Every structure is written in structure tokens, then in C-alpha cells.
Amino acid sequence: MLKKRNVMTIGTLAKTAGVGVETVRYYQRRGLMSEPEKPYGGIRHYDEQALARLHFIRASQWLGFSLDEIGELLTLQDGAHCDEARELGEQKLTSVRRKISHLQQIERALNELVQKCSAGHGDVYCPLMASLNDGVEDATTDKHKVC
Amino acid sequence: MLKKRNVMTIGTLAKTAGVGVETVRYYQRRGLMSEPEKPYGGIRHYDEQALARLHFIRASQWLGFSLDEIGELLTLQDGAHCDEARELGEQKLTSVRRKISHLQQIERALNELVQKCSAGHGDVYCPLMASLNDGVEDATTDKHKVC
DNA sequence: ATTGCTTCCGTAGTGAGGTACGGGTCTAAG
DNA sequence: CTTAGACCCGTACCTCACTACGGAAGCAAT
Known part of the structure; x- marks a missing residue:
């Protein structure tokens, strides 16, 4: 080959x-x-x-x-621009951390909703749907603007 | 209005x-x-x-x-399909958790690289660049297929 | 009545990162 | 020598969620 x-x-x-x-x-x-x-x-x-x-x-x-x-x-590959490379790395690190914390927020909200649905409830309404109708973030965290 | x-x-x-x-x-x-x-x-x-x-x-x-x-x-909005809705929620929760752990892997790798670059080094090479050339995951965790 | 902002509607373009297609050429195996 | 399989190259297409364009028509204020 x-x-x-x-x-x-x-x-x-x-x-x-x-x-x-x-x-x-x-x-x-x-x-x-x-x-x-x-x-x-x-x-x-x-x-x-x-x-x-x-x-x-x-x-x-x-x-x-x-x-x-x-x-x-x-x-920057010649190795003589380590500072610039590090700067790019740091920016990316920041954005990765932002993404993680955003996803963690979502994870908490979604987890709570799923838990509520799993717990027995009156069967006439769905807590997940109710939250989607009302705006999810109110149901799980303090008020933030959606997106 | x-x-x-x-x-x-x-x-x-x-x-x-x-x-x-x-x-x-x-x-x-x-x-x-x-x-x-x-x-x-x-x-x-x-x-x-x-x-x-x-x-x-x-x-x-x-x-x-x-x-x-x-x-x-x-x-599923009529509230009579709570099980299906919960199922969708659980799938999404799983995918969100997968994304988080992927990003956390990236965060660890990137953080380590940036740290190495910040520490003084010989100035003739850049640890970040070196790792990118060699394959990042080797430098930070055990061997995984890239992507 | 004229200006000027909306609305209506279909179609087309954006960005990111590719993937697919089609027609032609080259090379290696049999 | 023929044929199968790469390669070359440009162009078109894909997903996702919008965003823009352009012309016609309506509506509100001056």
C-alpha cells in the first residue's frame, strides 16, 4: 500500500x-x-x-x-509564535467552557422535567409539555431570556 | 401596539x-x-x-x-402522550450529557496545552503546536480515535 | 393623494464542513 | 489488450435554521 x-x-x-x-x-x-x-x-x-x-x-x-x-x-506553525498560539488556545478554551456551562444549564432543566414526568401525576397533563408551554427556564432556574 | x-x-x-x-x-x-x-x-x-x-x-x-x-x-401536546414526550426528553438528555462529556475532554486537553505554553520553555518550540502535530489526545489522555 | 412602512408570497442565498456526481485520464492486473 | 479501479477536476448538492430579495398590494398618517 x-x-x-x-x-x-x-x-x-x-x-x-x-x-x-x-x-x-x-x-x-x-x-x-x-x-x-x-x-x-x-x-x-x-x-x-x-x-x-x-x-x-x-x-x-x-x-x-x-x-x-x-x-x-x-x-504559526514555525514554533516562533507560541504566544499567539496560546492566545488562540485560550480563546477556544473560554468558548468551550461557555458551551459546557450552557449545556449544563440545559441538562439541569431537562433532567428536572423528565423526573417530573416520571413521577406519577394525574395523567391529565404532562409536566414537560406544561413547561414547554410556559417557558422552560421559569420552571427550573431563575428567569433568563430564552437564548 | x-x-x-x-x-x-x-x-x-x-x-x-x-x-x-x-x-x-x-x-x-x-x-x-x-x-x-x-x-x-x-x-x-x-x-x-x-x-x-x-x-x-x-x-x-x-x-x-x-x-x-x-x-x-x-x-404530543394534548397531554395524553406524556410517556412519549418523556422518552424524547430522555433521549435529548442523553445526547446533551454526551456533548458535555465530550466538551469536558476537550477542555482538559486544551487547558493542559495552554498551561504548558504559559510555563516558560526553551522558546524554540511551542508545546501547543507540538501536540497538534503529534495528535492532541496522546498528550493528554489515553489513545482515542480522533473524532 | 402621496409618502412610507407593513404585509404577502415565492424563491434564493448564507455558513460550515463536507459529500456526491460525471466525464475524462491513468495505471496496474490479468 | 482489455478492463477494473484510482485519480483529476469542476460543479452541484447536503443539513440546519434562518435571512434576504423583489415586486405587488394594503394601511396609516400627513
Whole structure:
């Protein structure tokens, strides 16, 4: 499968990195990966640097960076911009924490509603539906503007 | 602004509920709200039921339900389907909890990376970048498939 | 009556991150 | 030599929840 010196076609590269061929081409269009020169009339080949780039992208994505942000990270890759990189990381960390606390709010509300529904009740009304009709946040926490 | 008996135009309805006119029309197209009959040659009017429906939709959305799921919830609104409603709520609760734990994993990883970058280091390399190159999850937790 | 804001209605575009298609070319296996 | 399977490339399409556009018609105030 892998040729000597790990020279790969786009298909092999994609499979090795666990993404689709179309995804690699999409990253190229987005400017996140370069397209290797096409040798006379033929098929481009990719090396381990391309694979490393794909790993970088997927790792960054896993951390919640958008493709635009990843593009920015890639310009800092020489290691001489650690401060900028850390700054981006801190911003992302903040946004991740915000998302977590938002979801935790939702979790508390939803949990309470489901509990109420599970507890026996008169059968003529549904506490979950009642809360949805009245506005959920009133039923579970103090008043916040919806969204 | 509100006419007697709270009869509203679509604009007033939308503003009262805190959404855009286009959003109301979009919900109508999606079948989440009905379009009132149009009186001879003119302008539809909306009552408090329409407003309640909008509140229901926004409250459900806040809990993480998609518009399709909200459509399903609306069919259970008579209160006689509490079990089905609770089931949907439990599914959503499960998915919310999955999202939270995923984000917490990310938070731990990102936090560790940012910490490493903040601590003084040789200045010739950036721990954050190094981790992105190597695959983040190795650096912070046991090995998982990226995404 | 004229201005100016709404409403009505269908259709089309947005953003994020891809995925699919189709027609052509290349390469490796038999 | 033929054929199956990659590759190349541009373009279109997908989901989700809206948001915008454009022209016609209504309604409220001046």
C-alpha cells in the first residue's frame, strides 16, 4: 500500500489519515493543504508532510477549532509564535467552557422535567409539555431570556 | 401596539416573541405553525395561541430540540402522550450529557496545552503546536480515535 | 393623494464542513 | 489488450435554521 519513502496517492493519503479523498481536496481548496505539482500528465503524490498536515488539522478540529482558525494556527506553525498560539488556545478554551456551562444549564432543566414526568401525576397533563408551554427556564432556574 | 384581544399582525407577533417576521413565516412553511385565514383581500391576524406556539418552539429549541423534533413534540401536546414526550426528553438528555462529556475532554486537553505554553520553555518550540502535530489526545489522555 | 412602512408570497442565498456526481485520464492486473 | 479501479477536476448538492430579495398590494398618517 505505501510506496517506498511513503510516497502516496491522494487515496492512500486519505485512507491513512482516516478522511475521504474529497475531504483532502476540500482542504486544498480551502488553502489548508498545498497541492503537490502534478508530474508530467499524471497523478500527484503526497509524502509524510502532507500526512502530518492532515493530522494537525484533525487534531485541531477535535479541539474545536474551525477550519478558518486552523488556517490561522498553521501560519504559526514555525514554533516562533507560541504566544499567539496560546492566545488562540485560550480563546477556544473560554468558548468551550461557555458551551459546557450552557449545556449544563440545559441538562439541569431537562433532567428536572423528565423526573417530573416520571413521577406519577394525574395523567391529565404532562409536566414537560406544561413547561414547554410556559417557558422552560421559569420552571427550573431563575428567569433568563430564552437564548 | 397590541390591538384589543391581543389580535396582532405578523410583525407584532414576531416582535412580541422576539423573533423575526421571516422566522415566523419559516415556521409556517415547516408546518410548526398554522397560517390563519386571510380576511378578504388583506392581512392575516394572529392571537395569543400563535404567541404561545412561538414560546413553545423557542423553549424547546433552548433545550436543544431541532425543529423536526419540535414538530414531533407538538403532536404530543394534548397531554395524553406524556410517556412519549418523556422518552424524547430522555433521549435529548442523553445526547446533551454526551456533548458535555465530550466538551469536558476537550477542555482538559486544551487547558493542559495552554498551561504548558504559559510555563516558560526553551522558546524554540511551542508545546501547543507540538501536540497538534503529534495528535492532541496522546498528550493528554489515553489513545482515542480522533473524532 | 402621496409618502412610507407593513404585509404577502415565492424563491434564493448564507455558513460550515463536507459529500456526491460525471466525464475524462491513468495505471496496474490479468 | 482489455478492463477494473484510482485519480483529476469542476460543479452541484447536503443539513440546519434562518435571512434576504423583489415586486405587488394594503394601511396609516400627513
